[in-house]
Amino acid sequence: MIAVPAGRENVCSALTKRIDAWSTGSGGVVVISAEPGMGKTTLLDWMESKLASDHPGVVVRVDCRPPIGAINTSAIQPLQPFGAAIEKLYLQSGQAARKRLAVNIGMSVLASIPIAGDLFYAVKAISQDVNEYKRETAAMQEKKRSAVAECVTTLRTIAEKSPFILLVDEAQWSDSQSVEVIRQLVNTLGSTPLLIVWCVSPSMAQRSNLPLSMLLRSDDMRAATINLEPIGQEHVAAVVQQILPTAQIPDTVLKTIFDRSGGNPGIVTEYARFLQGAGHLRPDGTIDEHVFDSIKIDSTDHPATDVILRDITEDDAVLLSLCAAEGQEFTAFLQAALSNTDVLSMIRSLRRLQRTTGLIRSIGTRARYGVKTTAYEFEQSFPYTYFLHRPEYEERKNIHQRIAEILSREYASTQIDELRGQLAAHIAAHGAEAEDNVMVERMLTVMADEAERSGSHDIASYIHSEVLPPYAGLMSSAAVKGVDVKTGEDDAESDGSAYSTGQPLPVVVREISDAIVQGRANEARTAAIRTLETHGGLSRHERVLLTCLAARACVDLGMLDDADTFMRSVASLSDVSPSDHCYMKNVEGAIELARGNSAAASTCFHEAARLAENLPVNVRVMTLGNIILHLRAANDRSVDRYEHTVRRLASVHGWPGVRADLGL
Structure with missing residues (x-):
């Protein structure tokens, strides 16, 4: 068992008491709050070691990964640490136990948690059962509206059947729904054998995770928090x-280390490794008391790592830079693809780097990006950050573009929606670093769609309002313009030849929607059909959107039976997101209005309005615009208030085209 970390005896004593309480059936939440280097991870290592000897098989440990460039992938993956924890509970037990647990907790609970990764490959039978449940159970749609509640229920149910302790590191990168799970559990696990240890950096949480930062200030969380202070001399x-x-x-050396480290145990450890690695430890165990007087250290916080970085070869530095570009966790599969080599050769190279530098380590076989591969991670954040920023601008841009292209191929080849959502987060992050805004917008839209489908509406809203705007301008504007019920003369001469399926999909969608608005309905219909038939790797959201556009073009052409056929082709899809359902109801309303069925059209538009209440503003404006045209056709005086609302929203968001199309 790992020894109690020096200077943390009181903390370990407090954690031991919580473990003892858990062993008697009383769980809870413990927050370990400290800045980098203060020993959060070391304490988790100690807990994991202690529990491995006292209570084998009860620990589940997960990390929230740091951002890739400008996009925090953990924050846009709903319930990411808890989904990973549930996967690990399956993977660390026997096959029979997994199946038994699946039956015990109920397939409805499993299907409501957005899990992807090892579970889909290691437990294929369960994956198939989950997919069948999603298709066949009408109650699933209601459960999806409360993903947080379902996650809380899942954790409680599993803990009651098989008590466990969940250790979460780097939780400052967690998503807002995971924060809400912690808020609901902090005072409600007194009779449930589930202990959650939640490690955070408060300064990083304050900068990048407002929900968590606010939760940490609450009385309940302050009572559950252990703050790690600097150790004494x-x-x-x-x-x-x-x-x-x-x-x-010598005491003089210890004092110098304390002064330079500020009592940060991580930095103290670096100095100890530096004294050993740089040859300052004599054979008899003594050290010159003036050892620091004549030594220049470039990085005073990481002297041992600094020595390694100065001695590393250019080829090894390039390889480590490629690894860092993938993330703090990286894979043999992707690194082999990046380096144009085979996976076995890459594993040999990474094993050599692990042995000679100690900067990285293998964490074993994992399912990542839809394939099983050996995964690695940087031991510390300092070398990861160093190699991440080592390449020049053009080099970094090219590396991330290549990573995005590799992952895009995996995205196009998989049929698992959950895996597509997982891949989309990484493609978006690397696309942003490559400055490929079209790719970023498409993938973030997929992420928002997946979040809505899993009941994570606040994550979807966060993506639309906070993450997407810097990259938006194509698909989001198409959603405003493309599915309104404006009629016009079609361009019978055009066959849609201006649209190339080689174009990025958001560009094609925008051009199709523009054609509908401008009265070129035949051109739009042809282009939408061609894209549906020939564009590879369409997500469910993209297929629904293109089908709605094709049906909308048919309405303008008077081809109402064809429009019905298009809508029937997507009406049978299971687990459609609220935004896609809203698009469908808008088009169905347009079809009924074209047939003169005012009552049926009103029903469709009111259902669309109900769905749009919790959706992004562009979807609300689209729906309100259709309602305006319907009310005008019926000479309904209540149209004025809808016109006022759309006029205000269009002005605030800078959409003059919407006002022009609606005559506002």
Whole structure:
């Protein structure tokens, strides 16, 4: 078992008491709050080691990964740490136990948690059962509206059947729904054998995770929080002794280390490794008390790593830069594809780097990006950050573009919607670093669609309002303009030849919607059909949107039976997101209005309006625009208030085209 970390005896005592309470059936939430280097991960290592000997098989440990460039992929993946935890519960138990657990907790609960990764490959039978449940159970749609409640229920149910302790590191990167799960559990696990240890960096949470930062200030969370303070000078020797057990460190050296580290145990550990690695530890265990007087250290916080970085070869530095571009966790599969080599050769290279530098380590076989591969991670954030920023601008842009292209091929080849959502987050992040805004917008739209489908409406709203705007301008504007019930003369001469399926999909969608608005309905219909038939790797959202556009073009052409046929082709899809359902209701309303069925059209538009209440503003404006045209056709005086609302929204968001199309 790992020794108690020096200077953290009181913290370990408090954690031991919580473990003892958990073993008697009383769980809870413990927050470990500290800045980088203060020992959060070391404490989790100690807990994991202690529990492995005292309570084998009960620990589930997951990390929230840091952002890739400008996009925090963890924040846009709903319930990511809990989905990963549920996967690990399956993977660390026997096959029979997995199936038994699936029956015990109920397929409805499993299907409501957005899990992807190892579970879909290691437990194929369960995956198939989940997919069948999603298709066949009408109650699923109601459950999807409360993903947080379902996650809480899942965790409780599993813990009651098989008690466990969940350790979550780097939780400052977690999504808002995971934060809500913690808020609901913090005071309600007194009779449930589930203990959650939630490690956060408060300064990073304040900068990048407002929901978590606000939760940490609440009275309940403050009572559950353990703050890690700097260790005192009297503990420095003990930290050094854990690295150099035979060393005899002079008091002057210990004082210098304390002064330079500020009592941060991570930095103290770096200095101990530096003394050993740089050859300052004599054979008899003594160290010159003036050792720091004549030594220039470029990185005073990471002296041991600094020595390694100065000695590393250019070829190894290039390879580590490619690894860092993938993320703090990286894979043999993707690195082999990036380096144009085979996976076995890449594993040999990474094993050599692990042995000679100690900067990376293998974490075993994982299912990533839809394939099983060996995964690695950087041991510390400092070398990861160093190699991440080492390439020049053009190099970084090219590397991320290649990663996005590799992952896009995996995206196009998979038929698993959950896996597509997982891939979309990484493609968007790497696309942003490559400055490929069209790709970013498409993938973020897929992410928002997946979030809505899993009941994570606040995540979808966060993507639309916070993450997407810097990259938007194509698909979002198409959603405003493309499915309104404006009539016009079609361009009978055109056959849609201006549209190439080689174009990025958001561009094609925008051009189709523009053609409908401008009265070129035949051109729009032909282009939509061609794209549906020939464009590879369409997501469910993209297929629904293109089908709605094709049906809408048919309405303008008077081809109402064809419009019905298009809508029937998507009406049978299971698990359609609220935004897609809203698009469909708008087009169905347009069809009924064209037939003169005012009552049926009103029913469709009111259902669309109900769905649009919790959707992005562009979808609400689209729906309100259709309602305006319907009310005008019926000479309904209530149209004035709808016109006022759309006029205001269009002005606020800078959409003069919407006002022009509606005559506002």
